[in-house]
Amino acid sequence: MSTALTVPFTKGHGTGNDFVIVPDVDGSLSLSDEQVAALCDRRFGIGGDGILRVVRSRELPEGAATPDAEWFMDYRNADGSAAEMCGNGIRVFARYLVDSGLVDLPDDATLLVGTRAGTKSLTRSEDGFEVDLGLWRAETDEVTVRARGLDIPRPGQGIDVGNPHVVVALSSADELDGLDLTVQPRLTPEPPAGANIEFVVPADPLVDDGVGAVTMRVFERGVGETLSCGTGVAATALAVRLWAGERSPERWRVDVPGGRLGVRITHHEDGEHVLLSGPAVLVYSGQVTLA
Incomplete structure (x- = not known):
């Protein structure tokens, strides 16, 4: 028998690139590819280009954590597949952390966020946030x-x-x-x-x-x-x-x-x-x- 799972969420976007943000600060939530796709479905779900799972880095399995960043952005595409990085998503992720009170980010401060592409640093900008994507x-x-x-x-x-x-x-x-x-x-x-x-x-x-x-x-x-x-x-x-x-x-x-x-x-x-x-x-x- 399947068990229903109720989760809180927030919908956000960066220039129309939209995401379902799912808080999971203690790392207890495991979403299947099918569940991610259902959440991102624009007709039968919430709708989004992907999912941002908000989790503390220390709660990730060994080898996946980013020790220099308290928070990790677990980004999944709309089909459930994992992606290395998302430039719009990480700014929306930062907005969620700040607006939900999980972090304090003064104008002159830097926020570190872990991703599958390594740790990225963000600062406030005139129109939102700026992220250093690193080397290219x-x-x-x-x-x-x-x-x-x-x-x-x-x-x-x-x-x-x-x-x-x-x-x-x-x-x-x-x-x-x-x-x-x-x-x-x-x-x-x-x-x-x-x-x-x-x-x-x-x-x-x-x-x-x-x-x-x-x-x-x-x-x-x-x-x-x-x-x-x-x-x-x-x-x-x-x-x-x-x-x-x-x-x-x-x-x-x-x-x-x-x-x-x-x-x-x-x-x-x-x-x-x-x-x-x-x-x-x-x-x-x-x-x-x-x-």
Whole structure:
């Protein structure tokens, strides 16, 4: 006989990239892939692009904890699969911690959050929070992307910002608008763990007052097209910066269907870090019962 499980939740989003936030401070909750998918179902559940389980790092199994961060963001995609990192999700995670009173974050303080991609640091920003995604890497392997609405496969630039992305440059806003992302784009060769795929059109002019500008749509692995993808926004800015050459700016604004996010690149002893900033909103809270 199955047992019903009632759990509290909060719904939140970052530029329309939405999440079901489930508090589990003592690490006692285990959600199956099917339960995650049911919570994220937009017709029969709460609806979301993924789940953020809020758990203390010390409550995780040995080897999974992040000792330098009290809190761990257990992020799962809408299909239940685990993901390394989520740039919009971690800002919403920070908003939940602050607004629920689990942490105190003064304007000049830093919040450390554990993820499967390591510990990330967040600070407050003018429009919400800024997260240091850490080191990034441009992939050198050639990859092509086939998508419905494109006449021929296009070359893609692999970018790793703690999770994998492939960025594709398009020629115009009309070409971007004409994409049908209800069908999953295909990568050749297909990465073993898949990748998020970003389609981008640079602004004209590309740089205004020292800030680069682009427009983007994204297909997220395990989800589909979303209104925004934080790490995808960072990967997009990095790819366009790479294409633009050595004199390209280190600050970018990226417009997505759900709004606008900021990206900046900083230099450290261990290399270049990419930072993502933008809003994080909590919408409502409640309880839900799962089989």
